[in-house]
Amino acid sequence: MSVTIRDVEKVAQLAKLDFSHDQKVELARQLDEIVAYMEKLRELDTDDLQATFHVQDLDNVFRDDETKPSISQESALQNAPRVNRGYFSVPKAIG
Amino acid sequence: MGERALERARDIDGRVQQGKAGSLAGVVMATKDILAMKDQPLTCGSHILNNYKSPFDATLIERLEAEDAIIIGKTNMDEFAMGSSTENSHFGAVKNPLDTSRVPGGSSGGSAVAVAADMALAAIGTDTGGSIRQPAAFCGVVGLKPTYGRVSRYGLVAYASSFDQAGPITRTVEDAALVLETIAGVDPHDSTSAPIDVPRFSSEVNQDVQGLRIGLPKEYFAEGLAPDMRSSLKQAIELLDRAGAKIMEVSLPHTEYAIATYYVLVTAEASSNLARYDGARYGFRSENPASLDEMYIQSRTQGFGEEVKRRIMLGTYVLSAGYYDAYYRKAQKVRTLIRRDFDEVFKTCDCLLTPTAPTTAFKLGDKLDNPLTMYLADIYTVSVNLAGLPAISVPCGKDSSGLPVGLQLIGKPFDESMVIRIGDFVEKQIADQQNAPA
Numbered sequence: 001m002s003v004t005i006r007d008v009e010k011v012a013q014l015a016k017l018d019f020s021h022d023q024k025v026e027l028a029r030q031l032d033e034i035v036a037y038m039e040k041l042r043e044l045d046t047d048d049l050q051a052t053f054h055v056q057d058l059d060n061v062f063r064d065d066e067t068k069p070s071i072s073q074e075s076a077l078q079n080a081p082r083v084n085r086g087y088f089s090v091p092k093a094i095g
Numbered sequence: 096m097g098e099r100a101l102e103r104a105r106d107i108d109g110r111v112q113q114g115k116a117g118s119l120a121g122v123v124m125a126t127k128d129i130l131a132m133k134d135q136p137l138t139c140g141s142h143i144l145n146n147y148k149s150p151f152d153a154t155l156i157e158r159l160e161a162e163d164a165i166i167i168g169k170t171n172m173d174e175f176a177m178g179s180s181t182e183n184s185h186f187g188a189v190k191n192p193l194d195t196s197r198v199p200g201g202s203s204g205g206s207a208v209a210v211a212a213d214m215a216l217a218a219i220g221t222d223t224g225g226s227i228r229q230p231a232a233f234c235g236v237v238g239l240k241p242t243y244g245r246v247s248r249y250g251l252v253a254y255a256s257s258f259d260q261a262g263p264i265t266r267t268v269e270d271a272a273l274v275l276e277t278i279a280g281v282d283p284h285d286s287t288s289a290p291i292d293v294p295r296f297s298s299e300v301n302q303d304v305q306g307l308r309i310g311l312p313k314e315y316f317a318e319g320l321a322p323d324m325r326s327s328l329k330q331a332i333e334l335l336d337r338a339g340a341k342i343m344e345v346s347l348p349h350t351e352y353a354i355a356t357y358y359v360l361v362t363a364e365a366s367s368n369l370a371r372y373d374g375a376r377y378g379f380r381s382e383n384p385a386s387l388d389e390m391y392i393q394s395r396t397q398g399f400g401e402e403v404k405r406r407i408m409l410g411t412y413v414l415s416a417g418y419y420d421a422y423y424r425k426a427q428k429v430r431t432l433i434r435r436d437f438d439e440v441f442k443t444c445d446c447l448l449t450p451t452a453p454t455t456a457f458k459l460g461d462k463l464d465n466p467l468t469m470y471l472a473d474i475y476t477v478s479v480n481l482a483g484l485p486a487i488s489v490p491c492g493k494d495s496s497g498l499p500v501g502l503q504l505i506g507k508p509f510d511e512s513m514v515i516r517i518g519d520f521v522e523k524q525i526a527d528q529q530n531a532p533a
Contacts, residue, residue: 007412015366015411016373016388017404018396031409034467038355038413041425044432051427052434054257054287055243055483055508061286075150079377088376093387 117163131250140184143398153250170205200230225476228488232451232501243483244289247282255364272296305339310444327492359426366410451501
């Protein structure tokens with residue numbers, strides 16, 4: 001299996017990233033080399049194994065359903081590139 | 096930041112006079128710029144967070160300040176902690192103070208340098224695949240990565256959430272123990288923080304090692320480890336042997352799969368975690384985007400550096416339809432095998448001893464052209480994160496070029512006490528030996 005420029009374009013679209021043609025060529029080459037290295041995992045028979053999603057012995061962790069103080073609207077918006085009347089403002093999404 | 100530190104110093108002076116000062120009163124510290132401090136910049140070494148200021152304090156910062164530590168600055172790092180050399184920062188590469196033509200290790204390179212160059216007594220780093228231990232080794236200082244869940248991640252910007260853990264970089268093992276006992280413990284703001292009692296780690300220093308069973312995983316001493324590093328480690332092993340520790344060879348048979356497993360899983364988690372940087376709510380937004388989608392794409396494309404984009408691409412690839420089972424699911428199952436390797440050896444050992452890294456500090460630029468070569472430099476550290484274990488790197492002599500060698504001790508889950516106890520012993524024995532008359 002090898003990573004093609006088409007793969008790079010498809011994945012870039014999913015990841016919301018844009019690359020020049022030269023960058024795509026270089027990325028395809030690098031990802032191909034890395035993915036080829038990862039193929040090593042196929043040597044192992046893992047059919048009967050449980051997957052490890054996390055390493056802890058914790059199940060669901062709950063807290064009491066109580067309201068607690070939170071940050072103000074002002075500080076929640078303090079890092080926003082654009083604000084309009086207390087909302088985050090972005091370019092028009094519907095024409 | 097300076098004003099905040101000076102103001103705190105004056106307050107603490109007052110408390111010292113009243114006899115009410117905290118356990119870290121006046122200890123000057125630095126923190127990797129991936130931890131939130133209220134109203135301070137939080138860049139993660141990235142252009143995308145260039146103007147970001149945190150609206151709150153990380154839990155561990157609160158805990159340090161509650162014990163009267165003074166945080167004087169934030170340290171440079173590989174962008175979003177992605178790297179092993181601290182060359183991937185938007186703000187420029189960090190150099191090793193012992194030899195400025197060499198890297199300090201990464202990704203917590205700035206924190207290791209702050210301690211090694213005596214700019215701070217202790218610094219906080221974070222460790223996803225070795226990012227506390229490897230820079231500590233390269234700079235000749237101590238780095239302690241706690242058990243996953245031991246220290247709250249609230250206010251620690253997420254890279255790979257099932258791996259990330261914060262811990263101290265210090266000059267001595269005792270200092271690392273003092274910092275760890277301050278920052279550790281369950282936190283209601285982080286549901287993955289462990290509800291397990293925090294022992295007084297600093298009481299583990301100056302203990303003997305008589306009868307302790309120390310395993311040497313043969314896979315970590317295989318070919319590829321430089322002979323001068325091997326002989327430095329051998330000296331430390333002999334010191335432990337003479338002091339009555341029981342040294343035994345053990346095996347972690349799935350070690351050769353650790354790098355592949357690690358880079359599948361961390362890039363997958365990173366691609367998901369870094370989806371939040373979209374230019375909408377905070378961080379960099381591209382100029383005059385024509386549409387919402389254009390805003391997302393251009394903000395991310397212009398805001399992220401090369402290595403971050405590469406890892407997002409790799410992570411998105413292994414999670415995408417058709418590849419999920421072959422890579423992501425597969426790696427999660429191999430993670431189970433790697434954990435079992437450790438469960439098995441810890442039936443007969445109290446602790447494992449290994450090199451921290453396969454080489455000492457390498458030259459700036461040496462591994463930048465080939466990402467895979469850089470990834471392979473993490474061979475001795477990533478398994479610990481895959482299994483969520485505690486580990487410490489302590490200095491253990493020099494190689495033939497005079498660069499520090501790091502010795503890693505790996506403990507059972509939540510048994511930081513053991514790696515602190517043995518690490519303190521090794522550190523003091525080596526110091527005694529160096530000070531002994533010839």
